[in-house]
Amino acid sequence: MISLFSNLITLSRLLFKLIRYNIVSPISFFQNYPFIGKLALKTSFLRDRSFDNHNWGERLVYCFIALGPSFIKFGQALATRADIIGGDNALALTQLQDNLTPFSFEQAERIISSDFNCGIENLFSHFEKKPIAAASIAQVHFARLVDGTDVAVKILRPNIEELFERDVKLLFWLAELLERFFPATRRLRLVDVIEVFSTSIKLELDLRMEASAGSELADNFSEDTDFKVPKVYWDYTSQRVLTIEKITGCRPDNRQELKRMNLDPRQLVKKSTRIFFNQVFRDGFFHGDMHPGNVFILEDGRIAPVDFGIMGRLDMATRVFLAKMLIGFLTKDYHSVAKLHFKARYISEDQSVETFAQACRSIGEPILNRPLAEISLANLLSQLFRITKQFEMEIQPQLLLLQKTMLVAEGAGRQLDPTVNIWELAQPMIRDWMVKTQLQKIPLQSLSVELPELINRLPSLFENLEIALENLAKKGIAVEHQKELLNKKKNKKRRRIKRIFFSLVIILMLSGYYVMN
Numbered sequence: 001m002i003s004l005f006s007n008l009i010t011l012s013r014l015l016f017k018l019i020r021y022n023i024v025s026p027i028s029f030f031q032n033y034p035f036i037g038k039l040a041l042k043t044s045f046l047r048d049r050s051f052d053n054h055n056w057g058e059r060l061v062y063c064f065i066a067l068g069p070s071f072i073k074f075g076q077a078l079a080t081r082a083d084i085i086g087g088d089n090a091l092a093l094t095q096l097q098d099n100l101t102p103f104s105f106e107q108a109e110r111i112i113s114s115d116f117n118c119g120i121e122n123l124f125s126h127f128e129k130k131p132i133a134a135a136s137i138a139q140v141h142f143a144r145l146v147d148g149t150d151v152a153v154k155i156l157r158p159n160i161e162e163l164f165e166r167d168v169k170l171l172f173w174l175a176e177l178l179e180r181f182f183p184a185t186r187r188l189r190l191v192d193v194i195e196v197f198s199t200s201i202k203l204e205l206d207l208r209m210e211a212s213a214g215s216e217l218a219d220n221f222s223e224d225t226d227f228k229v230p231k232v233y234w235d236y237t238s239q240r241v242l243t244i245e246k247i248t249g250c251r252p253d254n255r256q257e258l259k260r261m262n263l264d265p266r267q268l269v270k271k272s273t274r275i276f277f278n279q280v281f282r283d284g285f286f287h288g289d290m291h292p293g294n295v296f297i298l299e300d301g302r303i304a305p306v307d308f309g310i311m312g313r314l315d316m317a318t319r320v321f322l323a324k325m326l327i328g329f330l331t332k333d334y335h336s337v338a339k340l341h342f343k344a345r346y347i348s349e350d351q352s353v354e355t356f357a358q359a360c361r362s363i364g365e366p367i368l369n370r371p372l373a374e375i376s377l378a379n380l381l382s383q384l385f386r387i388t389k390q391f392e393m394e395i396q397p398q399l400l401l402l403q404k405t406m407l408v409a410e411g412a413g414r415q416l417d418p419t420v421n422i423w424e425l426a427q428p429m430i431r432d433w434m435v436k437t438q439l440q441k442i443p444l445q446s447l448s449v450e451l452p453e454l455i456n457r458l459p460s461l462f463e464n465l466e467i468a469l470e471n472l473a474k475k476g477i478a479v480e481h482q483k484e485l486l487n488k489k490k491n492k493k494r495r496r497i498k499r500i501f502f503s504l505v506i507i508l509m510l511s512g513y514y515v516m517n
């Protein structure tokens, strides 16, 4: 009963904000439902007119900020889903800043003491009471370990797990409701979107996973003198506390400071491009949140990342596919790009290779005919993912994350030096990597090369099997169709339920509005 009550309060708060920032009524999909239109009209007095001159994407950003931590994170996740909310809105969501009011030092102290079963003074000889950053999931304090090492300590927000659980439950419930009452929304697979979001959030809520990601990245780059991944202090790390080496440097977008440090921006872009492509192709493990706030440039020119909460993984098959696809585009060999998608079974055989090649040309030509410095890899990928949707291809969330990361990396690179282009730099790297990978595949060269590769691919083979089984299950679509015919009869009843539901919603919203004022 209590949870139902809190769900209703959360729901009314959500609906109130959706109206305040005018989020629902401009969605063209709902314009097919006159009832919603009328409802929007009736509630328009709750709308905050001062946001009227902002576009929908910007209003969505304000709305997510007003809704708090879970929704800020959800908005950031949606930023990778241009296929759902459109390219411009996805771009607006990438601006979603994650700054929140900090929680108190006393609360931070309580969390540390409870996780380590001892007083904070037993762990740290000094602890800065004021955090240097406070975001939706955690905040970061500088401190000094008892042995004198300077560290950064990230601490989860108090009760954040419960808050996310409550909000994610509500999002699931809403997505299910939409899919049930508005079958046309099923195409967007909202329940799956929230499933992916919920899984990634659960990982972010365990800082040991972040510590683990940081230490894996450090291992991958242990030989690289240009990339400094901060050391993880495992003895000072728990589910709610992460302690890593403190990094001193400047942000990559601070041009003045870089000039003072006498660092060549061109060299920095070159270095960071090499590092990025090594993460993607060589390791298949990349930092998925490389905005300028998460990167430091050290005095000696080394690049240091922080924040390993969002990482992407690409298996070997996907990396080879990606490399071949990018090279195919670059050489304007659209037919081979198209064939690649079919060979990888990303697109089903009942679609036409020729038509898909034609669609690839339609996105490749306008992008690739520009001067090299203006070509955007991220733009190419986002356009490609848009058309692959039309060909009923499901895009792996990891590739969507890669596309968003590329977008951020390209932007950061362009800011540092607009004359260098990561396309230009990436090309020889991708080719070299391909040559190396192909060489490894020469039969008889050595089984010891092929066998680990096969073992590596086993999980993805199982995954493919799973997909095949799923597809088989989808063949039951005919049965589904029959069911829909039967459902038509029930539609009348549904409409009545819808009306009752929306009336309830109005009552809830109004009560929410009065409670909050």
Ligand SMILES: Nc1ncnc2c1ncn2[C@@H]1O[C@H](COP(=O)(O)OP(=O)(O)O)[C@@H](O)[C@H]1O
Residues within 6 Å of the ligand: 098, 132, 133, 134, 135, 136, 137, 138, 139, 140, 151, 152, 154, 230, 244, 245, 246, 247, 248, 293, 294, 306, 307, 308, 309
């Ligand atoms: N090891 C570190 N050294 C110096 N500053 C750090 C370190 N780790 C984090 N920070 C600072 O704290 C901010 C927030 O940390 P981050 O791990 O990015 O948290 P969030 O996941 O909330 O973005 C970073 O943007 C950076 O300015």
Ligand SMILES: [Mg+2]
Residues within 6 Å of the ligand: 293, 294, 307
């Ligand atoms: Mg960060």
